[in-house]
Amino acid sequence: MKILLIQHLYFLNGIGGTEKICSTLANILSINGYEVEIATNENIKGSPVFPLHNSVKVTNIFDSTLEQKLEIPIYNYKGPNPLLWLKYKVRKKYSKWYNRRLRRRMGGEAKLYQYNLRKRAILWKDYIDKLKPDLIITMSISSLLEITYGNTLSIPIIDSVNGRPDYDYTNVLGGRKAYMVDLLTASFDQLNGVQILFDSYRDFLPSNFSGQCDVIANPVQQIDHKELVLHDRTKERYKIIHVGRLDTECKQQHVAISIFADLANKYQQWDLEFWGIGPDLDRLNIQIRELGLSERVFLRGFTEDPLLKMRDADIFIFPSKYEGFGLALAEAMSIGLPSIGFATCSGVNELIKHNQNGFLALDEREMTLYLEQLIIDSSLRSRLGVQSNVAMKEYSFENMARGWLNLVQAVIKNFRDEGEK
Known part of the structure; x- marks a missing residue:
């Protein structure tokens, strides 16, 4: 068949x-x-x-x-070269004229x-x-x-x-x-x-x-309870991690950076790390520089083994605006990371059960409070991480x-x- x-x-x-x-x-x-x-x-x-x-x-x-009768893409030149600016300005006007004419003809x-x-x-x-x-x-x-x-x-x-x-x-x-x-x-x-x-x-x-x-x-990849992240270990540096496409419209990594910025000075041993590629790399790099967090917030790029990166982390932050399932979140939960997301986000609010295996925040203020609770309490991280692993068993x-x-x-x-x- x-x-x-x-x-x-x-x-x-x-x-x-x-x-x-x-x-x-x-x-x-x-x-x-x-x-x-x-x-x-x-x-x-x-x-x-x-x-x-x-x-x-x-x-x-x-x-x-x-x-295929295709419209000409509109390109906005943002560079410093005045000759190129003029060239693309003329091309943009032509493209708009051509596209209007094509739509009218069809x-x-x-x-x-x-x-x-x-x-x-x-x-x-x-x-x-x-x-x-x-x-x-x-x-x-x-x-x-x-x-x-x-x-x-x-x-x-x-x-x-x-x-x-x-x-x-x-x-x-x-x-x-x-x-x-x-x-x-x-x-x-x-x-x-x-x-x-x-x-x-x-x-x-x-x-x-x-x-x-x-x-x-x-x-979701199933992780044995003996292989979960250990939250009772003492480390020189602790890590909040996010894995996903760099897309601020959906994934809202800029929100995670803003929240971390509010806590960074208070908790000097903690860093924020992103794994993924996408269209908003430059925007996020600018935000990190403007906040003076280049030594604390890192855009690591693509990884073929996200679970390996998560295993070295302590908290998973996932401030998406919308999701279908949130596979990266589910993998983080499976490996025993306590996670934070927004209560209004589809998919996320199905996987995270508030105060059972993670936190669902109503807004950025709440997400900041929950993140701080996890930073200061390793036993809370451990409890939520274990329950996260158990909750992911049904997604085999x-x-x-x-x-x-x-x-x-x-x-x-x-x-x-x-x-x-």
């Missing part, structure tokens, strides 16, 4: 949570006897970052001859978007018709829209929701136009099944979805594998039963 996983963008060379889950899921299905292929549509050269079973095939369907922004989307959907349909999979799993609603827009696919489809569902099809986080919201919402009509991360996320599915919905959490690889295999079998069976009626 053949299963096709689709992540239409960012799979090649991607180091994010979706890419990791896509590879993990492909391996689970392959090991359990399914013929598995992962497909993407990217104008890049690259390969999967996360390990794949040797029987899993990866296909990039990108076709450079496919017609009947508006929505029509332009749908024209390009339809062309890509036809490309996907040709590929799927040739492959003839028995089941399709899309790694996002955007991937689902890419393959179904204007198409009729007589194949059952499951969508893997790697965030809170409404983040995928609404404008709750900003940036989506109304026509995009309508198209993404309508795409739920094409689904036979959905995987969500927490039971509470059922409430965030659109009313037009009528398929099977199963709760299957992301897997085995539970994820069992959940997915059950969902796949149920959706295929239901689809066949419906076809026989």
Whole structure:
């Protein structure tokens, strides 16, 4: 039986949570006897970052001859060279003129978007018709829209929701136009099944979805209680750690730096360390310099082994504005780090149980108070760390594998039963 996983963008060379889950899921299905292929549509050269079973095939369907009427990106030059400033100023004016003209010629922004989307959907349909999979799993609603827009696919489809569902099809986080919201919402009509991360996320599915919905959490590496971080040891330097993409809109690392700045002078033995890469590296470096914390706050870059870095830390700080699951947080909890997050953050408020295995703060003031409590009390760190490890036991690889295999079998069976009626 053949299963096709689709992540239409960012799979090649991607180091994010979706890419990791896509590879993990492909391996689970392959090991359990399914013929598995992962497909993407990217104008890049690259390969999967996360390990794949040797029987899993990866296909990039990108076709450079496919017609796409694209707008010219707008670039704002911020350098000191006046000649380059003038050059990019002229280019920016031309780009805006060209884009306005293109949208007008195509009947508006929505029509332009749908024209390009339809062309890509036809490309996907040709590929799927040739492959003839028995089941399709899309790694996002955007991937689902890419393959179904204007198409009729007589194949059952499951969508893997790697965030809170409404983040995928609404404008709750900003940036989506109304026509995009309508198209993404309508795409739920094409689904036979959905995987969500927490039971509470059922409430965030659109009313037009009528398929099977199963709760299957992301897997967290399980750490034996004998290997947990030791909080009763005396050290020369203590460490607050954060792991995640450097993205202040979502991850809010700037908040962690600001909170640490309020406590840094009082607790001279403590440092703050970030592991991850992302678009806001420069912004965070500037903030660190302006606060005079270059010797206390460190941006370490990418790591292939975040658990190794966490093992050397004492507290995990995770001030995200929104999350789907918060895998880095879950890994920190599994290794026995007491953690702090915001009570309003989805995903985070599912993993952290306030005052049981960490702290959920209502605002930055509370987060500062909780961080100070953890700094001064090693026994509190130890108690919360042990409970964190226990709480992560339910998010095992085995539970994820069992959940997915059950969902796949149920959706295929239901689809066949419906076809026989």
